[in-house]
Every structure is written in structure tokens, then in C-alpha cells.
Amino acid sequence: xxxxxxxxxxxxxxxxxxxxxxxxxxxxxxxxxxxxxxxxxxxxxxxxxxxxxxxxxxxxxxxxxxxxxxxxxxxxxxxxxxxxxxxxxxxxxxxxxxxxxxxxxxxxxxxx
Amino acid sequence: xxxxxxxxxxxxxxxxxxxxxxxxxxxxxxxxxxxxxxxxxxxxxxxxxxxxxxxxxxxxxxxxxxxxxxxxxxxxxxxxxxxxxxxxxxxxxxxxxxxxxxxxxxxxxxx
Numbered sequence: 001x002x003x004x005x006x007x008x009x010x011x012x013x014x015x016x017x018x019x020x021x022x023x024x025x026x027x028x029x030x031x032x033x034x035x036x037x038x039x040x041x042x043x044x045x046x047x048x049x050x051x052x053x054x055x056x057x058x059x060x061x062x063x064x065x066x067x068x069x070x071x072x073x074x075x076x077x078x079x080x081x082x083x084x085x086x087x088x089x090x091x092x093x094x095x096x097x098x099x100x101x102x103x104x105x106x107x108x109x110x111x112x
Numbered sequence: 113x114x115x116x117x118x119x120x121x122x123x124x125x126x127x128x129x130x131x132x133x134x135x136x137x138x139x140x141x142x143x144x145x146x147x148x149x150x151x152x153x154x155x156x157x158x159x160x161x162x163x164x165x166x167x168x169x170x171x172x173x174x175x176x177x178x179x180x181x182x183x184x185x186x187x188x189x190x191x192x193x194x195x196x197x198x199x200x201x202x203x204x205x206x207x208x209x210x211x212x213x214x215x216x217x218x219x220x221x222x223x
Contacts, residue, residue: 042213090155098144103155
């Protein structure tokens with residue numbers, strides 16, 4: 001069982017470049033989430049999608065856009081990367097709103 | 113969302129029970145208590161959750177006080193692989209189940 005798959009695992013960007021982080025889940029979950037984790041900190045929610053066709057802002061949405069492509073896939077886009085966006089990005093999914101979230105292994109993103 | 117307070121760190125002897133406290137004095141009636149852990153820099157792993165009653169699964173037990181203002185996660189027989197950061201989270205009852213991760217408790221299981 002793959003669970004939640006994130007690609008790429010590592011990426012280095014230059015300031016101003018754009019990039020899309022991909023996330024796919026094979027558990028037929030309705031809800032999907034994007035978090036970032038800065039060194040020594042807890043995770044912070046960027047965007048979430050409660051169900052296919054809907055997306056909403058989380059705690060730190062500025063500088064990001066998301067697309068819920070279908071039930072399986074939820075992508076996160078950085079239009080113009082900034083050094084402050086250097087972080088580890090985690091995607092998660094859950095069956096329904098109050099069910100536990102399952103996390104991917106993360107994408108480690110460095111912006112120079 | 114209700115805020116949670118956890119000790120920043122604690123040590124535990126291998127084979128002994130680990131009791132991790134969490135304060136959530138402003139929790140509302142429809143908020144669940146969730147516990148996750150994060151080993152090294154891996155993605156967080158779900159452990160257990162509850163609303164009012166105590167819960168037990170193959171990983172841990174969750175004890176919630178009657179007034180729901182605090183809870184304790186119990187790892188019955190800690191192993192070295194349980195060394196991790198443990199997060200206590202209360203979640204609002206709304207679409208999206210947004211989790212707010214605080215600083216967590218860094219648990220070190222020692223031989």
C-alpha cells in the first residue's frame with residue numbers, strides 16, 4: 001500500500017522560480033491537506049480540500065496556490081519562490097472530516 | 113481551536129510505561145483530542161483520538177479527564193523506536209478537520 005505519495009522528495013530552487021509539488025493518495029479519501037514544517041517547529045496548515053472540487057485556506061496560505069485535480073491528487077504550487085518558503089512540505093489525507101490524517105514522507109524544499 | 117500545552121521533553125526507560133500529559137482547558141464540547149507522533153523528520157503518524165471516553169488501540173491508550181480539560185497518552189511498554197516528538201491536538205468540528213500542531217513533547221526512550 002502506497003498511502004500518500006509526494007513528489008519530488010527533494011528540490012532546490014532559485015528565488016523567483018515556480019514549482020508544483022505533487023501529492024497523490026490511493027486510499028479513496030475525501031479530504032486532503034498541505035502543511036509546511038520549518039526547522040524545530042510544528043506543522044502549519046497551508047491549504048486543505050475537504051472534498052473533491054473544494055479548497056480552502058489554512059493558517060499560512062500566502063505565496064501558495066493549490067489544485068484538487070481529482071479525488072486522488074492535490075497539488076501545491078509556488079508561483080514565485082522566496083527564501084522564506086524553504087521548508088519541509090507534507091501532504092496528508094483523511095477519509096472524512098473527523099477521521100485521522102495519513103501523511104506522506106514530505107518534500108524538502110530549499111530556496112536560494 | 114482550543115490550544116494545547118505539553119511539556120517540551122521527557123525521558124522514559126525502555127520497557128516502562130510512558131505517560132504523556134496534555135492540557136486543553138479551553139476545549140469545546142465538539143472538539144476531539146488527537147495524538148500524533150513524528151519520528152525524526154518523517155511525516156507525522158496518527159496514534160489515537162477520542163472525544164469523551166477513554167480509548168485504547170494497539171499502539172496506546174488515551175485517558176481524558178471527566179471535565180475534558182486534560183488528557184494523558186500512555187505508551188504501555190516503551191521501546192527505543194518510540195523515541196519521537198508527540199503532538200497533542202484538539203480539532204474543530206468543521207469541514208477539513210484542520211489540525212494545529214504545537215511544539216509537542218520530545219520523548220527520548222533510553223535503554
